[in-house]
Amino acid sequence: MAKAATTITAARAPAQAGRDFSAKGVKLAVLAPAERISLRAPEASIAALSKALGVTLPQKAKTSATKDGRTALRLGPDEWMVIDEKGNDPLADCAGVKQLHSAVGISHRNVAISVTGPAAAACINSGCPQDLSLAAFPVGACSRTILGKSEILLLRTAEDAFRVECWRSFSDYVFTFLAQAATDAAA
Amino acid sequence: MLLIRCPYCEEERPELEFRNAGEAHIARSTNIAAESDEDFEKFFFIRSNPKGIIFERWRHIHGCARFFNAVRDTVSDKFVMTYKAGEPKPDLAKIMKTDKPAAVAAEVDPQEDKTKKPAAKRAAQKGDA
Numbered sequence: 001m002a003k004a005a006t007t008i009t010a011a012r013a014p015a016q017a018g019r020d021f022s023a024k025g026v027k028l029a030v031l032a033p034a035e036r037i038s039l040r041a042p043e044a045s046i047a048a049l050s051k052a053l054g055v056t057l058p059q060k061a062k063t064s065a066t067k068d069g070r071t072a073l074r075l076g077p078d079e080w081m082v083i084d085e086k087g088n089d090p091l092a093d094c095a096g097v098k099q100l101h102s103a104v105g106i107s108h109r110n111v112a113i114s115v116t117g118p119a120a121a122a123c124i125n126s127g128c129p130q131d132l133s134l135a136a137f138p139v140g141a142c143s144r145t146i147l148g149k150s151e152i153l154l155l156r157t158a159e160d161a162f163r164v165e166c167w168r169s170f171s172d173y174v175f176t177f178l179a180q181a182a183t184d185a186a187a
Numbered sequence: 188m189l190l191i192r193c194p195y196c197e198e199e200r201p202e203l204e205f206r207n208a209g210e211a212h213i214a215r216s217t218n219i220a221a222e223s224d225e226d227f228e229k230f231f232f233i234r235s236n237p238k239g240i241i242f243e244r245w246r247h248i249h250g251c252a253r254f255f256n257a258v259r260d261t262v263s264d265k266f267v268m269t270y271k272a273g274e275p276k277p278d279l280a281k282i283m284k285t286d287k288p289a290a291v292a293a294e295v296d297p298q299e300d301k302t303k304k305p306a307a308k309r310a311a312q313k314g315d316a
Contacts, residue, residue: 061196061198061251076250144249145204
């Protein structure tokens with residue numbers, strides 16, 4: 001094999017990088033790339049995985065747990081998404097766990113958009129049929145759901161702030177949809 | 188919007204998150220090679236398609252992604268109950284006994300709406316024109 005004599009560097013341009021939008025009461029921003037894994041595991045493996053990841057995997061429907069920039073979102077009875085915003089790879093942390101589990105790196109699959117402001121819930125509700133009142137969807141609640149024609153993952157990070165995760169190929173559609181919804185919510 | 192209770196999320200969720208997955212409680216033979224052609228046809232193609240109560244599989248595809256079973260009225264589109272996949276088929280007579288007042292109301296109301304509303308709409312449109 002020939003030696004790699006020169007290191008070729010290419011500037012990566014993540015989808016929708018730096019895009020933002022603001023209207024009265026709603027601010028949209030595409031968030032920085034993060035490390036993400038899709039985690040499937042039976043109940044017997046949860047304790048070991050929680051220890052390895054440093055965040056307790058939540059087991060109640062529609063809940064999430066955050067610790068040191070790492071968030072575990074419960075999507076289904078045996079399915080979680082782990083997002084790390086500090087650049088530590090959760091996939092490497094899971095690699096040492098002996099108990100049965102399946103961890104798949106999906107960092108580049110998703111694009112995250114933050115929706116903040118007093119009209120954030122109204123903005124998302126224009127395309128998402130879920131009840132986003134604080135009683136039904138409190139801070140820390142998360143759910144896979146839909147926005148318009150695209151599937152999204154919704155996480156409430158504060159009373160008036162949401163993180164919307166969508167697939168990269170849907171990100172243009174989702175951002176445009178949210179921008180239009182933000183304009184309508186402001187009106 | 189129609190709300191469907193997901194037995195895994197233990198919550199009522201909007202119908203847009205769900206997808207129908209055909210009739211429930213159709214067990215595949217453990218020895219499919221030994222099935223007669225008639226029995227295989229019955230298992231593979233023949234569905235009951237009743238007018239009234241049907242047992243169906245549904246999937247919470249844009250949610251927890253789980254399959255579950257539901258008892259639905261095909262006339263009123265009312266979901267009588269939902270239960271987890273793998274649980275035994277509920278006794279229809281028992282469900283209807285506990286659910287009777289609601290079921291009857293659901294069956295009567297939509298029909299009344301159907302006959303009255305379009306007529307009212309048509310009249311309104313004529314008036315506008």
